[in-house]
Amino acid sequence: MTQSCPNGVMPRLVVVMGVSGSGKTLVAEGLCSQLGWPFQEGDDLHPPHNIAKMSSGEPLTDEDRLPWLEKCREWLAARAKDGRGGILACSALKGFYRDILRQNGMDVTFLFLRVPRDELERRLKGRKRHFMPVTLLDSQLETLEAPSGQEHILVLDAVDQPAEVIAKAIDLLCEDQENRR
Numbered sequence: 001m002t003q004s005c006p007n008g009v010m011p012r013l014v015v016v017m018g019v020s021g022s023g024k025t026l027v028a029e030g031l032c033s034q035l036g037w038p039f040q041e042g043d044d045l046h047p048p049h050n051i052a053k054m055s056s057g058e059p060l061t062d063e064d065r066l067p068w069l070e071k072c073r074e075w076l077a078a079r080a081k082d083g084r085g086g087i088l089a090c091s092a093l094k095g096f097y098r099d100i101l102r103q104n105g106m107d108v109t110f111l112f113l114r115v116p117r118d119e120l121e122r123r124l125k126g127r128k129r130h131f132m133p134v135t136l137l138d139s140q141l142e143t144l145e146a147p148s149g150q151e152h153i154l155v156l157d158a159v160d161q162p163a164e165v166i167a168k169a170i171d172l173l174c175e176d177q178e179n180r181r
């Protein structure tokens with residue numbers, strides 16, 4: 001079902017968002033390897049105490065997340081400067097977190113990966129060597145403020161096989177690019 005953009009996908013800033021297990025890392029890496037844009041894993045920008053907190057089964061608070069979101073925003077701002085595009089895997093669960101990432105009028109496209117709870121649980125249980133415990137899944141889902149119609153966010157039901165999900169993500173970026181012309 002992949003359609004190619006007539007002129008290719010033009011470099012831009014994309015945040016692949018959603019709860020833990022939704023496939024942010026897989027999709028963001030897949031997009032970057034196909035598009036040749038820089039990739040950043042949002043988890044790698046967390047301060048160590050945030051990772052320790054989640055590892056111990058405690059959800060993060062807004063206060064915990066603010067310095068991390070600032071790091072994420074700085075990464076996006078640096079990519080905006082160099083103009084080669086960039087894709088950040090970042091949960092961006094609440095509307096105001098997303099506003100932080102768009103601060104100063106930065107043109108950021110959010111791609112929300114929507115996945116049912118049972119599939120999320122299956123994925124988190126199957127994922128090896130990762131700090132995030134499956135017991136935090138419900139708090140992730142409670143914290144998530146699904147994008148409202150007012151926020152221009154691309155929504156992808158990310159339940160197919162990985163290659164298909166990545167192809168659909170490229171289709172959505174192409175479609176959006178055409179709509180923005």
Ligand SMILES: Nc1ncnc2c1ncn2[C@@H]1O[C@H](COP(=O)(O)OP(=O)(O)O)[C@@H](O)[C@H]1O
Nearest residue numbers: 020021022023024025026123127160161162165
């Ligand atoms: N479309 C998919 N189908 C099957 N497994 C997937 C899919 N997307 C991701 N996974 C697997 O689910 C787990 C969570 O994916 P990951 O990309 O780490 O999610 P996130 O970064 O949102 O926490 C990983 O083991 C990954 O390989």
Ligand SMILES: O=C(O)[C@H](O)[C@@H](O)[C@H](O)[C@H](O)COP(=O)(O)O
Nearest residue numbers: 019020021043060065091093132
């Ligand atoms: O805001 C948060 O609570 C965290 O950022 C969280 O949403 C994120 O999901 C974890 O860092 C786990 O990492 P994965 O999303 O890669 O599972």
